Amino acid sequence: MTSWLTAADGPARAGLSGPKARPVIAGRDQVAGLLIYFVGAARRDTDPLASCLDSCGPLVPLRYQCSSSTMSRIQAQQDAQLTRAALPLLTLTLLSNEESYGYQLIERLADLGLEVTTGLMYPLLSRLERDGLVSTRMVPSTSGPPRKYFALTEAGRMTRASVQEQWQVVATAVHAATEKESAPHA
Amino acid sequence: MPDKTLKATPTRRRSFGDKVRADMYLTRLDWHLEAVLPGKERRATVKELRQTLASDPRDTTTSLRDLGAPRLLAEQYAGDARRRPLWSIGVITAGAALLIYWTVFLSYVFGMLAAVESLGSTEARATFLTIEVSAYSTTxxxxxxxTSDWAWLILPxxxxxLAFFLGARIWRAITPSAKSS
Structure with a gap:
């Protein structure tokens, strides 16, 4: 049986998460997890299982995540890269619905179950503005300094359509490949 | 238009310590942004981030942790693969190298003075990295x-x-397109 972990158990810095779901861990994986916990506890002061899960990303079987530190590291890197790849499309899509300021976009993504750090979002918005894909305007705030609102430009709309198309091509290819691989061999 | 239905995120009041920490973070970020952004754009980015931090509803520790290490955040702002020299970090590295040099030098000379006093002799002479030094203790x-010859100035x-060269990554100015491929 394969146990799937959601990103609620993964780090915010890894990017994606599903805060409402809880992990379902199979008995065999629990044994493996306990072994890692106690072996790791002898080496570190921190909670090793937590740190292992912390470095893992969403939707990855526990036995793959924690089978080795190398695997976890590779998984964490892959998650970060996946988030970076998806974030421009997500941001352009959210901005096509309505203009928002930076932190508001993070909150809107969190409402969708995706946790993204400001360290990823703010530079992305800066790059989108530099490339002319979003326009900005300052709006006075009653609770502090004025906020910078971002809205999609016409170039941004075209880019979003193009990126979405690319994403669909990749997603379809990945889906087809994984379905084929996971199908029982004759 | 901004969505009025979204929950309001009130700005948190910052203590003096929070402001100092945010300023230190932004200063370090500014140093690293020199590698990826030209001056005007860099200043605008730091100013914008300062305003964003001021309006962040979370506490300063969480806000800064979420942004990540200044060096890594600066890398995220890079528009291309070109990296410029880090002049500010070069100056700081050079200053730190000089401070270390003078600390070691003065420790050496004052050590000599302590030895002269404890041994009851009047004067001791030695050479510290080509510089002739002496310590004396009389009634x-x-x-x-x-000595005030060239070595006293040339060596520091x-x-x-050298510290400035390494700290600032001067070679990036010499080969600006080296990393742009």
Whole structure:
């Protein structure tokens, strides 16, 4: 049986998460997890299982995540890269619905179950503005300094359509490949 | 138009310590942004981030942790693969190298002075990295001295220049397109 972990158990810095779901861990994986916990506890002061899960990303079987530190590291890197790849499309899509300021976009993504750090979002918005894909305007705030609102430009709309198309091509290819691989061999 | 239905995120009141920490973070970010953004754009980015931090509803520790290490955040702002020299970090590295040099030098000379006093002799002479130094202790006077020839200035200058060269990654100015491929 394969146990799937959601990103609620993964780090915010890894990017994606599903805060409402809880992990379902199979008995065999629990044994493996306990072994890692106690072996790791002898080496570190921190909670090793937590740190292992912390470095893992969403939707990855526990036995793959924690089978080795190398695997976890590779998984964490892959998650970060996946988030970076998806974030421009997500941001352009959210901005096509309505203009928002930076932190508001993070909150809107969190409402969708995706946790993204400001360290990823703010530079992305800066790059989108530099490339002319979003326009900005300052709006006075009653609770502090004025906020910078971002809205999609016409170039941004075209880019979003193009990126979405690319994403669909990749997603379809990945889906087809994984379905084929996971199908029982004759 | 901004969505009025979204929950309001009130700005948190910052203490003096929070402002100092945010300023230190932004200063370090500014140093690293030199590698990826030209001056005007860099200043605008730091100013914008300062405003964003001021309006962040979370506490300063969480806000700064979420942004990540200044060096890594600066890398995220890069528009291309080109990296510029880090002039500010070069100056700081050179200053730190000089500080270390003078600390070691003065420790050496004052150590000599302590030895002269404890041994009851009047004067001791030695060479510290090509610089002739002396320590003396008589009934009339006590002190340290070193020769005022070229070595006294040249050696610290070489150390500072080397530290500046390495800290600022000067070679990036010489080969600006080296990393742009």
């Amino acid at each position: 009339e006077a006590i002190g340290i001295s070193w 200058t070489i150390i500072a220049a």
